Every structure is written in C-alpha cells, then in structure tokens.
Amino acid sequence: MGRATIVVLRVLIAIALVGSVAVQALVAPMLWLDLAAEELWGRIVIVSLIVLGVGTMQVFGICVWMLLTRVRKGSIFSASSFRLVDVIIGAILVAALLTFAFAALLAPGDAAPGIVALIGGAGLVLCGMALLVVVMKALLRQAIDRDVEARSLRSELDNEVI
Numbered sequence: 001m002g003r004a005t006i007v008v009l010r011v012l013i014a015i016a017l018v019g020s021v022a023v024q025a026l027v028a029p030m031l032w033l034d035l036a037a038e039e040l041w042g043r044i045v046i047v048s049l050i051v052l053g054v055g056t057m058q059v060f061g062i063c064v065w066m067l068l069t070r071v072r073k074g075s076i077f078s079a080s081s082f083r084l085v086d087v088i089i090g091a092i093l094v095a096a097l098l099t100f101a102f103a104a105l106l107a108p109g110d111a112a113p114g115i116v117a118l119i120g121g122a123g124l125v126l127c128g129m130a131l132l133v134v135v136m137k138a139l140l141r142q143a144i145d146r147d148v149e150a151r152s153l154r155s156e157l158d159n160e161v162i
Contacts, residue, residue, distance in 0.1 A: 056095040077147045096126035
C-alpha cells in the first residue's frame with residue numbers, strides 16, 4: 001500500500017473520529033432535549049443506542065488506524081494483527097446488534113414500517129460487513145503463513161548457498 005493511500009485513509013479516519021466526537025458531545029445532548037416529550041426510558045435507550053453506535057465506529061476507526069501503522073512499518077504480517085481484526089469484527093457485530101435494537105424499539109411506535117425495515121436492513125448490511133472482515137482475516141492468515149514459509153525457504157537457501 002502506497003504512502004499516499006495511507007495518508008488519505010488516516011485523514012479520512014481523523015475527520016470521522018472528530019465528527020463522531022462532535023456527535024457524542026453535541027448532537028446526542030440535543031437529541032436528548034428533542035425527545036423531551038417522550039418517556040424517560042425511551043429517551044435513555046435511544047440516546048444510548050446512538051452514543052454506543054458511534055462508539056463502535058470509533059473503535060473501528062482506531063483499529064484500522066493501528067493496522068495502517070503496521071502496514072507502513074511492514075509488520076502487518078504478524079499474529080498480533082489478528083487481535084485488531086477481531087476487535088473490528090466485534091465492533092461491527094455490536095453495531096449490527098445496536099441497529100437491530102433500534103429498529104425493534106421503533107417498530108411498535110409511530111415510525112413508518114419502511115423506516116424500521118431500512119434500519120433492519122442496515123443491520124443486515126453490517127452483519128455482511130462483519131462476514132467480509134472474517135474472510136479478509138482468513139486471507140491475512142494465509143498471507144502470514146506464506147510469508148513465514150517464504151522466510152523459511154529463503155533461510156534454507158541462504159544456508160545451502162553459503
């Protein structure tokens with residue numbers, strides 16, 4: 001991966017993280033005030049789901065940032081990268097569960113059924129993204145295995161030639 005690509009990705013992640021903090025610090029309290037006519041438990045649940053959902057995106061962004069650091073240093077092909085990928089998968093799955101919970105919360109109320117279905121569909125898309133990352137994790141595992149095998153063969157050849 002080129003240096004320019006890493007820089008662009010980091011800029012995008014930084015913008016997203018700053019925006020997500022703004023959502024948590026500014027938009028969530030305004031949403032709380034906006035829902036003043038609703039029951040207290042409903043306000044708590046909706047605002048909590050939003051804040052936690054944004055938190056999952058923050059975890060995702062930080063883990064991708066850390067993986068980009070490994071790519072830049074050339075150390076992405078290590079077993080410790082799996083921990084970050086597992087956290088990314090977990091964050092996506094938690095976001096999916098929060099999305100389903102939000103849809104379930106809206107379903108019995110006055111929300112249009114189409115909106116509830118769209119939110120549920122977003123949850124399904126998030127599940128699909130988690131599965132995609134699982135596939136990419138398997139590809140990373142194969143790449144690490146090939147890298148270890150290539151280093152071993154290179155070491156054997158160096159020993160034989162000398």
